[in-house]
Amino acid sequence: IALGALRAASMPLPTDHVARLALPMRAEIVGRVAGTPVPAPGRLRLLLDVEDVDGERRSGRVQLTAYGDRHDLIVGQRVRVDARLQTPTGFRNPGSGDYAVRLARDGIHVTGSARAEQVVTLDAPDPPWHERVRRRAVAAMDGALPPASAALLGGLLLGERRALPPEIDDGFRRAG
Numbered sequence: 001i002a003l004g005a006l007r008a009a010s011m012p013l014p015t016d017h018v019a020r021l022a023l024p025m026r027a028e029i030v031g032r033v034a035g036t037p038v039p040a041p042g043r044l045r046l047l048l049d050v051e052d053v054d055g056e057r058r059s060g061r062v063q064l065t066a067y068g069d070r071h072d073l074i075v076g077q078r079v080r081v082d083a084r085l086q087t088p089t090g091f092r093n094p095g096s097g098d099y100a101v102r103l104a105r106d107g108i109h110v111t112g113s114a115r116a117e118q119v120v121t122l123d124a125p126d127p128p129w130h131e132r133v134r135r136r137a138v139a140a141m142d143g144a145l146p147p148a149s150a151a152l153l154g155g156l157l158l159g160e161r162r163a164l165p166p167e168i169d170d171g172f173r174r175a176g
Contacts, residue, residue: 010104013060013109014059014060016057016058016059017058017059017060017109018050018053018058018059018060018061018062018085018109018110019060019087019109019110021053021058021085021110023085023086023087023110024084024085024086024087025084025085026082026083026084026085027053027054027082027083027085028053028054028055028080028081028082028083029048029050029052029053029062029064029080029081029082029083029085029112030050030051030052030053030078030079030080030122031048031049031050031051031062031078031079032048032049032051032076032077032078032079033046033047033048033073033074033075033076033077033079034047034048034049034061034075035047035075036075036131036134036159037071037073037074038159038161039071039161039162040161041166041169042067042068042069043065043066043067043068043116044065044066044068044070044071044073044116045063045064045065045066046063046064046065046066046073046119047061047062047063047064047108048061048062048063048064048079048081049061050062051078053085060107060109060110061106061107061108061109061110062083062085062108062110062111062112063088063103063108063110063111063112064081064083064111064112064113064114065111065112065113065114066081066113066114066115066116066118066119067113067114067115067116068115068116068117069116070116070117070119071162072121073119073121074125074127074131075127075128075131076125076127076128077121077122077123077124077125078121078122078123078125079119079120079121079122080119080120080122081112081114081118081119081120082114082118083112083113083114083118084112084113084114085110085111085112086110086111086112087100087109087110087111088100088103088104088108088109088110088111134158134160137154137157137158138150138154138158138160141153141154142154142163147163148165148168150163151163151164151165151168152164152168155168155169155172
């Protein structure tokens, strides 16, 4: 029982963790894109492994929502962004899942928002192998199928939502 309790307990955050900042705040973040950016109409969701905040070395992961049209970011790319940082909060609906707890389980203790044009790329590395495979698969679907079918297949198999027609994307959102 004691080992189970220790396993379930969360580990304390390091002293340089971004969650230890006085949040909410506006800050300049430098970090690396940690996962495939997730586009949605009018915004882009990024996971950033933080390197520094306002010139001070920091650690941790931030989930950033960049508002505007920006689809050129890749996994592993180093970026700088002026963002508003905050502690995630749930919707506080009885019986529903707690968003902040889910993010914490994924190692995300801070969320942020910024305008897409404020996300400045600092380098242009080659995408990792899995991103190259994903791009080739999307290109193969685009070449072999009609546009709507290719977009639907790419969305279902790979989570690629950029080319989905708005009415299909809206239908998926409403269906959950």
